[in-house]
Amino acid sequence: MKIPFNYLNYQFKNKTKYFKEWKKLIDSSEFTLGPYVKDFEKRFAKYIGVKYCISTNNGTDALILSLKSLGVKNGDEVITVTNSFYATAGAIQACGAKIVFVDSDERYQININKIEKAITNKTKVILPVHWGGASPDMFKIMKIAKKYKIKVVEDACMGIGAKIYNKSPGSFGDVNAFSMHPLKSLNVMGDGGMIGTNNSTIAKWLRKYRNHGMIDRNNLTMWGVNARMQPLQAVVAKIQLNQIKKIIKKRNKNANFLDKNLSKNKYIKIPKRKKNYTETFSLYMANFKKRDKLKKYLIKNGIEVKVHYPIPLHLQKPSKVLGYKKGTFPISEMQAKCILTLPVHQYLNTTHLKYMVKKIESFYK
Ligand SMILES: *Cc1c(COP(=O)(O)O)cnc(C)c1O
Numbered sequence: 001m002k003i004p005f006n007y008l009n010y011q012f013k014n015k016t017k018y019f020k021e022w023k024k025l026i027d028s029s030e031f032t033l034g035p036y037v038k039d040f041e042k043r044f045a046k047y048i049g050v051k052y053c054i055s056t057n058n059g060t061d062a063l064i065l066s067l068k069s070l071g072v073k074n075g076d077e078v079i080t081v082t083n084s085f086y087a088t089a090g091a092i093q094a095c096g097a098k099i100v101f102v103d104s105d106e107r108y109q110i111n112i113n114k115i116e117k118a119i120t121n122k123t124k125v126i127l128p129v130h131w132g133g134a135s136p137d138m139f140k141i142m143k144i145a146k147k148y149k150i151k152v153v154e155d156a157c158m159g160i161g162a163k164i165y166n167k168s169p170g171s172f173g174d175v176n177a178f179s180m181h182p183l184k185s186l187n188v189m190g191d192g193g194m195i196g197t198n199n200s201t202i203a204k205w206l207r208k209y210r211n212h213g214m215i216d217r218n219n220l221t222m223w224g225v226n227a228r229m230q231p232l233q234a235v236v237a238k239i240q241l242n243q244i245k246k247i248i249k250k251r252n253k254n255a256n257f258l259d260k261n262l263s264k265n266k267y268i269k270i271p272k273r274k275k276n277y278t279e280t281f282s283l284y285m286a287n288f289k290k291r292d293k294l295k296k297y298l299i300k301n302g303i304e305v306k307v308h309y310p311i312p313l314h315l316q317k318p319s320k321v322l323g324y325k326k327g328t329f330p331i332s333e334m335q336a337k338c339i340l341t342l343p344v345h346q347y348l349n350t351t352h353l354k355y356m357v358k359k360i361e362s363f364y365k
Helices: 016-028 034-048 059-069 086-094 138-148 200-210 231-241 244-262 291-300 317-322 330-338 350-364
Strands: 052-056 077-081 098-102 123-127 175-179 193-197 214-216 284-288 339-342
Touching: 016 034, 016 231, 034 052, 034 193, 034 231, 052 059, 052 200, 059 086, 059 123, 059 175, 059 193, 059 200, 077 086, 086 098, 086 123, 098 317, 123 138, 193 200, 244 284, 244 350, 284 291, 284 330, 291 339, 291 350, 330 339
Parallel strands: 077 098, 077 123
Antiparallel strands: 052 193, 175 193, 284 339
């Protein structure tokens, strides 16, 4: 049996609905921003539960622009977690600010007990990540930020479709970033990103900055960049948004099956599932004894597993100048050695899942 990690072939099998909508767009020639992009921004804002959404061409730009909109610059410090995707730290660096890492917790989220110790008088922003589509305790993070009068930018790139007590990731912080990369819970056929905020002044600034700082064709009020979302992708994103509920439900059902069946195994440690938190399961991760051998064995048996990631951010080469060493963040370093990501996507059925469980069991026997 083959169990692929990448499900895009299934997802985009039926192309008719995309072609139908694209035809309308092509006939309208609205290729830069325009009504299709605006329409999707509105729908997305409603879905997430924020007042304003500003689309970008990818999640990394959404992060960079979010930080810039809060004035993050050279001399500032931004606190984030050391187990995330490169873009989280890269975005801080792109603003010229200093990256300050903290360790993860046992759910692979930013360790909220370590945040306060990392705060200095230069800290401008806390940048928590909804890693893997699970969420840290955003209520506590907002409390810390308020106490020290610092801002919060959520990296909700993997968090579209998750819930924390009925609130969406990306609806807590001051300015928040989402990604629609092909392997996120809401995806387009290429790159796409979004910024969400409830602050009208910041939203206005972001709309301008995203489009060269123009107020109209002939007038600038500041220098900006081109970080516009492609209307062709906005159309795809709109179609996906209509299906997100179903996708998240199915992924949760699959994850639940794996949780139940794998948690009996003493060589596997499933992260705690917090009550009233719904995950997107962008990544289904757990700790596995003899991870590297297991990984090889599963791949040999047709199960495409991955590691997100074998090297935490503070041990990556560009972090060297920040002075981090092995041993600085023991939890994330331990996790990097034993985490494994199993396929859990919406196109897997019980037969696939049973096969995966069976193979994992037979490996440990
Ligand atoms: C995917 C991802 C990003 C970057 O998004 P892109 O759209 O690929 O630029 C940033 N942070 C996290 C946590 C991600 O998973």
